[in-house]
Amino acid sequence: MSAPPLTLIGRLNPLAWLRGARRYGIGSSRLLVIGIVIVSIAILTAIFGPLLAPYDPVAVSLRDRLVPPSPEHLLGTDQLGRDIFSRILHAGRVTISIALVAMVVSAGIGISVGIVSGYFGGRVDMITQRIVDIQLAFPTILLAITVVAVLGSSVPILIAVFVFAGWARYVRVIRAQTLVVRETQYVEAARAMGATRRHILLRYVAPNLLTEIIALMNLEVARIVLLESGLSYLGLGVQPPLPTWGNMLSDGRLYLTSAWWFVTFPGLAIMAVVLGMNLLAEGLRAFYDPRERRFAEATVSSSQG
Amino acid sequence: MIGYALRRLVYGVIALFGVSVITFLTVFAAGDPTLLILPPGSHSPEEIAIARAALGLDRPLPVQYFEFITRALQGDFGRSLRFSIPSMQLVMERLPNTVLLATSAVVLASVIGIPLGVLSALRKGSKLDDLVVTISSLGLAAPSFWIGTMLIIIFAVHFRWFPPSGTGSWQHLVLPMVTLAAAPIPVLVRFTRAGMIDVLSREYITTAHAKGLHPRTVLYRHALRNTLIPVITILGLEMGALLGGAVVTENVFGWPGIGQLVVSSVTGRDLPVVVTVVMVGSAIFIVANLIVDLLYVYINPTIRVR
Numbered sequence: 001m002s003a004p005p006l007t008l009i010g011r012l013n014p015l016a017w018l019r020g021a022r023r024y025g026i027g028s029s030r031l032l033v034i035g036i037v038i039v040s041i042a043i044l045t046a047i048f049g050p051l052l053a054p055y056d057p058v059a060v061s062l063r064d065r066l067v068p069p070s071p072e073h074l075l076g077t078d079q080l081g082r083d084i085f086s087r088i089l090h091a092g093r094v095t096i097s098i099a100l101v102a103m104v105v106s107a108g109i110g111i112s113v114g115i116v117s118g119y120f121g122g123r124v125d126m127i128t129q130r131i132v133d134i135q136l137a138f139p140t141i142l143l144a145i146t147v148v149a150v151l152g153s154s155v156p157i158l159i160a161v162f163v164f165a166g167w168a169r170y171v172r173v174i175r176a177q178t179l180v181v182r183e184t185q186y187v188e189a190a191r192a193m194g195a196t197r198r199h200i201l202l203r204y205v206a207p208n209l210l211t212e213i214i215a216l217m218n219l220e221v222a223r224i225v226l227l228e229s230g231l232s233y234l235g236l237g238v239q240p241p242l243p244t245w246g247n248m249l250s251d252g253r254l255y256l257t258s259a260w261w262f263v264t265f266p267g268l269a270i271m272a273v274v275l276g277m278n279l280l281a282e283g284l285r286a287f288y289d290p291r292e293r294r295f296a297e298a299t300v301s302s303s304q305g
Numbered sequence: 306m307i308g309y310a311l312r313r314l315v316y317g318v319i320a321l322f323g324v325s326v327i328t329f330l331t332v333f334a335a336g337d338p339t340l341l342i343l344p345p346g347s348h349s350p351e352e353i354a355i356a357r358a359a360l361g362l363d364r365p366l367p368v369q370y371f372e373f374i375t376r377a378l379q380g381d382f383g384r385s386l387r388f389s390i391p392s393m394q395l396v397m398e399r400l401p402n403t404v405l406l407a408t409s410a411v412v413l414a415s416v417i418g419i420p421l422g423v424l425s426a427l428r429k430g431s432k433l434d435d436l437v438v439t440i441s442s443l444g445l446a447a448p449s450f451w452i453g454t455m456l457i458i459i460f461a462v463h464f465r466w467f468p469p470s471g472t473g474s475w476q477h478l479v480l481p482m483v484t485l486a487a488a489p490i491p492v493l494v495r496f497t498r499a500g501m502i503d504v505l506s507r508e509y510i511t512t513a514h515a516k517g518l519h520p521r522t523v524l525y526r527h528a529l530r531n532t533l534i535p536v537i538t539i540l541g542l543e544m545g546a547l548l549g550g551a552v553v554t555e556n557v558f559g560w561p562g563i564g565q566l567v568v569s570s571v572t573g574r575d576l577p578v579v580v581t582v583v584m585v586g587s588a589i590f591i592v593a594n595l596i597v598d599l600l601y602v603y604i605n606p607t608i609r610v611r
Contacts, residue, residue: 133316134323137591141549142583146328149571149579150336226448230553233450234568249451256454256469257462267451275446 032283038276039218046096049089057082057090058241066259076261078251084261088269091243096273098155098238099224102162107217109163110170115201117171118178128171135168140227148236158237162224173216174209181208211288215281222277229270245270310599317595324587325377329370332580338362344386345574377584383577387570392581396563400585402472403562407551409478410485411540418490419536422497423529429502438498441491449550453484453557470559481558485550489543496539500532534605541597544590 045052054074061081069076075084117128144161151157181187187204195203231237232246240247245266252262332338339348339356348356361369376382380393388395425437460480461469467479504510505528513523552564559565567582569575 130316130319131323134320134327137320137594138324138327138587139545139548139590141552142586143327145552145567145571146331146579146583147335149574149576150331150340222446227549229448230450230549233448234553234556236568236571246448246450249454253454256458260458263451263454263458267448267454270448270451271443271446274448275442278442278446 029283029287031279032287035218035276035278035280035283038272039280042092042096042273042276045089046093049092053083053086053089055083055086057087057243059083066255066262068259069261075265076259078248078259078262079255084248084265087243087248088245088266091245091248091266092269092273094155094238094242095225095228095244095246095270096221098159098162098228099221102159102166102224103217103220105159106163106166106220107170107213110167111174111213113167114171114174114178118175125175129175132168132171135165136172138165140165141230144227144231145236148231153231153236153239155238155242158228158231162227166220166224169220170213170216173212177209177212178205181205211284215285218277218281218284222274222281225270225274225277309602313595313598317591320591321588324591325374325584326370328580328583329373332576333362333369333373334366340574340576341383341580382581382584385570385575385578387573387575387578392575392577395566395578396581396585399561399563399566402560403551403555403564406478406481406485406555406560406562407547409482410547410550411489413482414486414489414493415540417486418493419497419533421490422494423501423524423532425494426498426501426505427524437494441494444487444491447487448553449484449488450553450557452487453480453554456480456484457557472559472561477558477560481554481560484557485547485554488546488550489540492539492543493536496536497532500535501528504528504531534601537597537604538601541594541601544593544597548586548590 050057059082061077064073064077064081065079067073067077067081073083073085075088077083078087113128117125140161143165144158147157147161181204187200190200190204228237229244229246229249232244233250235247235250237246238244240251248266249263252259252266255262332341338360339353339362342356342359343352357363361372382392384390385392385395421437425434428434457469457480460466467476469480471477510523510527513527514520551562552567554560555562555564556568563582563586567579567586570578570582
């Protein structure tokens, strides 16, 4: 059995993942495939969803208030007669864009700080770690509440809060992984053969971090989606008329007894996206962790034998 | 051991200091600090001038911060604009409700999550294991306000077993407790399961079995104890999520804790109360993590020697 592709392109190429998945035929890559499918659907929906929406998401039609799911309104309508399916598609674009932008910016900051901190070590590292500690000690929801109480709520402010609260997580993971990789025997061997620090960082440390970073990025998008939905549900996040899954659910609170579809479907949308991101992250980690792979193969062979 | 404890304590103090600086800068440098005294709305220039003087806003920021932190350490965060009583008093009245909700949720989560994880690990690969792992993946992805809403529809509206909101009897506690526990349960299941699988493959377990010990003794005395060490750390890390969960859950069920107080204070523009809840909440979070850190050292002898 040949080794999975270890080149950078191989690692970033979804086709290679799927090939590998077939080759190993294991549970962890099944998770990975399900995750990739859900995340792809979510991202395609965020891009093209509004084109597919059968109705205008903010068009009020008081004659069609609180209509249960039917062929005309697949997922029913809300208290103002707006089509819930169309609103979920539009809301997905808002929620997913916020999460992606916040994730990309905080990953950029976190990865650079993490590499610099790990590279220089010593005092720079010491100070960075204390700042990271402080960041991680401030519960994100309380930070968000403070900022919203003082500055009000808008999409740019929310993104800024998520970035401010998120970058430290990347630093922590990158630094921890760098320390592990630095102590491995193959890095030691490379050093003994006279490899430069830059060569070791690019050739051995970075590729080893890549899986972990991509996995973390997925988990962070999932976390931000949940956080933004929670804040919007509380009325502290994205403000109407812009729909998000969280503020749709918040609107539906008053109609729990009469319109179950109103609160049920936006929640299912959140759950699907978060589940997809989590599965992708988990599958990715398991797939590129040789220990897990051996473990999984052993499971398969024992169950077949 | 003592050195380690002292170092963690110092880190905790530094973290709390950092949180207070961030909060201070958000309110005093980025926002309009006169809102700490004046309710929002239009005020005459005289009123604003009096408020500014009372807050000492003409002085340099470090001096203002020193004033802020000195008062904060004495529990003085100003008066609530809505209720005209010291905001700390308001928070202290609501805090026991939050503590009750959070502790019962942690207990429920441990009682359900840890045994399920152990069971799942012991029957790895079985239908039961698949079911537990699948449900915990779904539970991890579901937002708590949605779980709470679904519980209300099913158990309060449809079956009428429990009241949908409010406080006063043990029945009122059930749905919020289950909602808040729903997030940590999958985390506990996963970590217990993974830890247990790892421990069960160790040689000392084989040795214990070979010695002829009763399987139950091996499970409880050898496997479970070693599994629980990392699980305790996870409980500590989950405190932050629990705090966020409490804010949301209290608002779903109208549970009168500090989470409900802080959200109504943001919408009611009661800035002193917001600042108080944020500082008290962060302090509780930091102290809880410190306790978990120390507990971890205490139960894990391999760290204790360092």
